[in-house]
Amino acid sequence: MPTFTEIAKATKKKREIKLVGVDMYIITEKGTPKFDDIGAFKCEFISNRGTKVWPGFVSPDLLQVNWYRCRFMATKDVQDADINAFLDALTKKGWWWSAAQKLWTYDGEPGFSKAY
Amino acid sequence: MGTQHVVTMLPGEGTGPEICEAVRLVIDASGVNIKWEYEDIGLDCLEKYGTLLPDKTIQNIAKNKVALKGPTTTPIGTGHKSANVTLRKVFDLYANVRPAKLIPVLKRPWDKIDIINFRENTEDSYAAIEHMVSDEVAQCLKVITWPGSYRIADFAFKWAKANGRKKIYCVHKANIMKMTDGLFLDAFREVAKQHPDIESGDIIVDNCCMQLVRNPAQFDCLVLPNLYGDILTDLCAGLVGGLGFAPGANVGDGCAIFEAVHGSAPKYAGMKKVNPSAVLVSGIMMLRWLKEEAAAARIEKAMFAVLDERKHVTYDVGGTAKTDEYAQAIVDKMHAKA
Known part of the structure; x- marks a missing residue:
């Protein structure tokens, strides 16, 4: 008899997974970070409490905390080793980060949400 | 005519435009001086602007700082961001104020319900931070911050005080989510210390649901994180007569948007069939704001009178009147009383 886990897993469609970027969670008291391109990664947007604070319109009343999600997208095909190099470069530039989340596409569909 | 107010009108889609026209008819007849500026929002914008919330609309709301919004629909699973959530985020409308009060003519099994819900509107699981962290695991971050939690509690206590309310309870699940809901509860307690004249306490969300259904009269004001607030405000609306009579306001420090909380009922669009009361009572909230x-009082009194007579009411409350006929009956009632 297959286990329930085996039955459930058998229903899952196999999808092609591709690394396309990384979300960095950065702690800073100096306001919205600014980034030049780092290796093969370009900053696409920065959000605070889920609200996009760069680029585009930001309400002057927007409450912000010291924790920013910074989305970096790859500008070419990348591997896990490129993420390691990126994290090393970011740390050397003095950024303090709490977490990194790799961004993958699944059969070409993003496996990550956009910011509001 | 008194001071002129400039208000952004967002008719939305589906039945939204006909509802908003009916509401405008009533509000304009109440004696208030409002200049309405119409802007687009919702599904109908997609083809024209490629977004549910065009920049032009955002700029107009930013200028006027107050808006009345009809219903909109968020497409499920298309990748388009909800216009409602985007509005709350862009303008940092952190307080969702949802009163639930019995309407005398709607027969309900309770003698008294008069609750004001203060739902934190910008954080929690609505921070839009979701990832497929493996090919079989999805993850959504629940983001609760001290400033965000402190701010909604502070707003609620100040609103309660200004409106003569006596008791505020914080709704949470801090026994399980000790970091996130624990932070929300700690911030609430910190604010409560500054308002010893208002009774305060806390209640676990599942118990709160049961208590609301068993004995809603015990509650006065509730402060809730976003997700519990989303669910419990609809529960409270159901207690008093459904979403068709449920007003809502999304308020920030620089802007307020008043809206019905029901959907746009696209299958009834153009039929002038639906009840505009939810947008109308939201409009009444806006007038008080x-x-x-x-x-506001003139419209409320006339609306209750029309509902009580049941001659010119819409199908959902047992009548045959069209949307605009119901609105006209309210206008006639206001003029008759004048």
Whole structure:
């Protein structure tokens, strides 16, 4: 008899997974970070409490905390080793980060949400 | 005519435009001086602007700082961001104020319900931070911050005090989510210390649901994180007569948007069939926000009278009147009383 886990897993469609970027969670008291391109990664947007604070319109009343999600997208095909190099470069530039989340596409569909 | 207010009107889609026209008819007849500026929002914008919330609309709301919004629909699973959530985020409308009060003519099994819900509107699981962290695991971050939690509690206590309310409870699940809901509860308690004249306490969300259904009269004001607030405000609306009579306001420090909380019922679009009461009572909230108490009270009294007579009411409350006929009956009632 297959286990329930085996039955459930058998229903899952196999999808092609591709690394396309990384979300960095950065702690800073100096306001919205600014980034030049780092290796093969370009900053696409920065959000605070889920609200996009760069680029585009930001309400002057927007409450912000010291924790920013910074989305970096790859500008070419990348591997896990490129993420390691990126994290090393970011740390050397003095950024303090709490977490990194790799961004993958699944059969070409993003496996990550956009910011509001 | 008194002070002119400039208000952004967002008719939305589906039945939204016909509802908003009916509501405008009533509000304009109440004696208040409002200049309406119409802007687009919702599904109908997609083809024209490629977004549910065009920049032009955002700029107009930013200018006027107050808006009345009809219903909109968020497409499920298309990748388009909800216009409602985007509005709350862009303008940092952190307080969702959802009163639930019995309407006398709607027969309900309770003698008294008069609850004001203060739902934190910008954080929690609505921070839009979701990832497929493996090919079989999805993850959504629940983001609760001290400033965000402190701010909604502070807003609620100040609103309660200004409106003569006596008791505020914080709704949470801090026994399980000790970091996130624990932070929300700690911030609430910190604010409560500054308001010893208002009774405060806390209640676990599942118990709160049961208590609301068993004995809603025990509650006065509730402060809730976003997700519990989303669910419990609809529960409270159901207690008093459904979403068709449920007003809502999304308020920030620089802007307020008043809206019905029901959907846009696209299958009834153009039929002038639906009840515009939810947008109308949201409009009444807006008038009070604009310090137009006399106009608000006039409309409320006329609306209750029309509902009580049941001659010109819409199908959902047992009548045959069209949307605009119901609105006209309210206008006639206001004029008859004048």
